[in-house]
Amino acid sequence: MNQLGWRQVALKSIWNRRLTSALTIISIALSIILLLTVNQVRRGGEEGFTQAISQVDLIVGARSGPLNLLLYTVFNMGSPSNNISWKTYEHFNSHPSVEWTIPYSLGDGHRGFRVVGTDARFFQHYRFRGGQQLQFASGKYKEELWSVVLGATVAKKLSYALDHKVVLAHGATTGDGVIKHDDKPFQVTGILESTGTVLDHALYISLESMEALHLDWQSGAVPTAATAIPADQIKKEDLKVEQLTSFFLRTKSRIETLRLQREINTYQEEALSAIIPGVVLSELWRGLDYVDKSLKAISWIVVLVGFVGMMIALLAGLNERRREMAVFRALGAGPRVIFGLLFFESTLLTLMGVLLGLVIQGLVFVLVSQLLSIHFGIYLSAAWISWSEMLIIIFTSLIGSLMGLIPALRAYRYTLKDGLSVSI
Amino acid sequence: MSPTNSNHTESQRSRADSAVWIEDLDFSYGENQPSILKIGKLSILQGQRVFVFGPSGSGKSTFLELVAGVLTPKKGALWILGQDLLKLSASERDQFRADHLGYIFQSFNLIPYLTVRENILLALNVSPRKKKNVGPDVGATLLCLTQGLGVDQLLDRPVNQLSVGQQQRVAAARALIGSPGLILADEPTSALDFDHREKFIQSLFTVAEAQKTTILFVSHDRTLEKLFDFSFGIGAK
Numbered sequence: 001m002n003q004l005g006w007r008q009v010a011l012k013s014i015w016n017r018r019l020t021s022a023l024t025i026i027s028i029a030l031s032i033i034l035l036l037t038v039n040q041v042r043r044g045g046e047e048g049f050t051q052a053i054s055q056v057d058l059i060v061g062a063r064s065g066p067l068n069l070l071l072y073t074v075f076n077m078g079s080p081s082n083n084i085s086w087k088t089y090e091h092f093n094s095h096p097s098v099e100w101t102i103p104y105s106l107g108d109g110h111r112g113f114r115v116v117g118t119d120a121r122f123f124q125h126y127r128f129r130g131g132q133q134l135q136f137a138s139g140k141y142k143e144e145l146w147s148v149v150l151g152a153t154v155a156k157k158l159s160y161a162l163d164h165k166v167v168l169a170h171g172a173t174t175g176d177g178v179i180k181h182d183d184k185p186f187q188v189t190g191i192l193e194s195t196g197t198v199l200d201h202a203l204y205i206s207l208e209s210m211e212a213l214h215l216d217w218q219s220g221a222v223p224t225a226a227t228a229i230p231a232d233q234i235k236k237e238d239l240k241v242e243q244l245t246s247f248f249l250r251t252k253s254r255i256e257t258l259r260l261q262r263e264i265n266t267y268q269e270e271a272l273s274a275i276i277p278g279v280v281l282s283e284l285w286r287g288l289d290y291v292d293k294s295l296k297a298i299s300w301i302v303v304l305v306g307f308v309g310m311m312i313a314l315l316a317g318l319n320e321r322r323r324e325m326a327v328f329r330a331l332g333a334g335p336r337v338i339f340g341l342l343f344f345e346s347t348l349l350t351l352m353g354v355l356l357g358l359v360i361q362g363l364v365f366v367l368v369s370q371l372l373s374i375h376f377g378i379y380l381s382a383a384w385i386s387w388s389e390m391l392i393i394i395f396t397s398l399i400g401s402l403m404g405l406i407p408a409l410r411a412y413r414y415t416l417k418d419g420l421s422v423s424i
Numbered sequence: 425m426s427p428t429n430s431n432h433t434e435s436q437r438s439r440a441d442s443a444v445w446i447e448d449l450d451f452s453y454g455e456n457q458p459s460i461l462k463i464g465k466l467s468i469l470q471g472q473r474v475f476v477f478g479p480s481g482s483g484k485s486t487f488l489e490l491v492a493g494v495l496t497p498k499k500g501a502l503w504i505l506g507q508d509l510l511k512l513s514a515s516e517r518d519q520f521r522a523d524h525l526g527y528i529f530q531s532f533n534l535i536p537y538l539t540v541r542e543n544i545l546l547a548l549n550v551s552p553r554k555k556k557n558v559g560p561d562v563g564a565t566l567l568c569l570t571q572g573l574g575v576d577q578l579l580d581r582p583v584n585q586l587s588v589g590q591q592q593r594v595a596a597a598r599a600l601i602g603s604p605g606l607i608l609a610d611e612p613t614s615a616l617d618f619d620h621r622e623k624f625i626q627s628l629f630t631v632a633e634a635q636k637t638t639i640l641f642v643s644h645d646r647t648l649e650k651l652f653d654f655s656f657g658i659g660a661k
Contacts, residue, residue, distance in 0.1 A: 012542075162619055324536075327534075332518050333518065335512070337550075419495060
């Protein structure tokens with residue numbers, strides 16, 4: 001027979017107010033989505049950030065602040081203060097404590113992306129995210145003039161394929177370059193697999209190519225028709241790399257790192273700076289802590305607003321339901337049943353909101369993680385839900401239930417006060 | 425028993441047999457508050473149909489809430505269907521109400537989001553005793569009961585499609601289901617027009633009589649008084 005338990009009565013009551021209930025659930029879901037997304041982006045951001053470079057013990061450049069050196073080398077942000085001479089580089093490259101080095105020159109750009117001058121050692125030794133090596137999606141790096149390797153984002157955004165002709169611009173510029181090396185176009189010989197780091201946002205050419213680009217710029221002025229040297233007259237063998245921006249360095253033994261760092265920093269021939277990337281990276285990340293903290297605070301406030309919304313909806317509905325409660329009371333339901341009805345309702349709305357938020361967030365996660373990785377180089381770690389998200393889910397459900405206590409207690413009090421005679 | 429106690433035992437028997445038995449009852453909201461309701465002695469026999477009248481604000485509703493066990497008097501004796509109500513805890517009184525009483529409000533008796541059937545069966549939700557009285561064939565009992573009240577055609581209707589008169593009849597069905605010992609009706613006919621009042625009361629009586637249910641009917645409308653076995657006034661100063 002059609003006899004209802006209290007749970008079904010509560011469900012029918014919620015259904016009866018389905019618009020308000022749905023809105024409540026949606027607002028809770030939205031706040032959960034925001035909170036989870038912020039948490040994931042933060043987690044991914046931290047990982048992508050601190051894992052952009054690994055297995056490099058020292059980054060060496062001309063004397064400057066450690067942050068500046070880190071930013072312009074690893075993150076393609078800002079510009080180097082000065083170059084270092086090839087002689088100095090050679091000195092440390094053949095230093096007995098050094099296992100390998102990667103030369104890393106900057107200076108040109110292509111439609112807002114950095115151009116990095118390096119050599120085969122970059123593709124061989126560079127590691128990111130714990131030790132992943134750079135992989136080629138297609139083609140390979142060629143140690144020859146006028147050949148360029150593209151980062152994944154560069155290839156994707158500019159839709160360049162292999163053999164595409166690329167004109168580099170002088171100076172790292174955003175948008176189209178003002179001064180272009182259009183007499184010396186490059187050919188795409190390789191495209192890198194996406195790494196989810198800033199590595200995707202650069203073009204890679206050989207040190208010699210970089211030198212060749214600027215061969216006719218020796219005076220420092222834009223070459224005129226008379227001084228310009230045509231590309232086909234430049235031979236790789238004739239080129240001599242005189243200087244570079246910076247280099248990465250791996251010691252034979254980690255114990256050597258600090259001693260070598262001191263040695264570089266006090267090098268007499270040239271003013272140098274050597275930094276330990278991990279140390280500066282975590283310093284930098286700690287410097288960005290307030291961004292992280294305020295994001296977190298904002299999303300928790302949004303969650304709170306979501307639940308306050310639920311509380312308001314329940315409280316506002318309570319007055320018109322006093323009659324209903326008097327009927328339940330007359331039928332013999334104790335105040336505890338009334339309390340239970342309200343509490344059940346708020347808990348159910350909370351759980352449904354959290355669940356809906358989780359489902360939507362899960363669906364969006366895949367999409368967003370790809371977009372973030374492609375467009376911003378923010379890498380969302382593979383796990384959709386980590387411990388911190390689990391805690392968030394448990395904690396928000398708890399908050400929701402606690403907030404539900406307020407209307408439930410109020411209903412309890414109404415019930416005792418009203419008895420069977422409601423006068424509203 | 426000694427003879428001196430004969431009066432006492434008689435009183436005991438009377439309490440046990442009465443539907444409502446009240447002595448020296450005094451009710452006020454809280455300590456040091458003015459007395460709202462005072463009843464010296466009242467005994468209503470089981471199966472009686474009693475009319476309670478009094479002007480509005482005279483404490484009729486308070487009287488019903490006391491009998492229903494929602495309120496408790498600060499002093500006096502209050503026995504309902506042989507049970508000393510003052511000996512019960514609040515939740516025991518709630519359960520007693522669920523098991524032995526039926527209540528009809530002046531209006532808005534029904535839960536708007538439940539069907540007529542669901543509304544009536546809600547009474548069984550809280551009372552194992554009423555459920556047991558109804559027996560295994562709930563449908564047949566429900567049909568019989570609603571036929572008696574003329575609302576058997578409405579069982580699967582949503583409540584908001586019902587007229588006020590129909591709603592009150594459904595409320596009566598809910599109060600009567602599971603054969604409670606006592607029905608408390610708080611001006612159930614005041615929202616009805618004159619023709620429907622007597623009809624409503626007649627059909628309520630018919631079903632109640634079959635179940636030997638006592639009816640305590642509160643109203644300010646003394647034209648209805650003649651239909652009842654017994655009547656008394658409250659708060660008439």
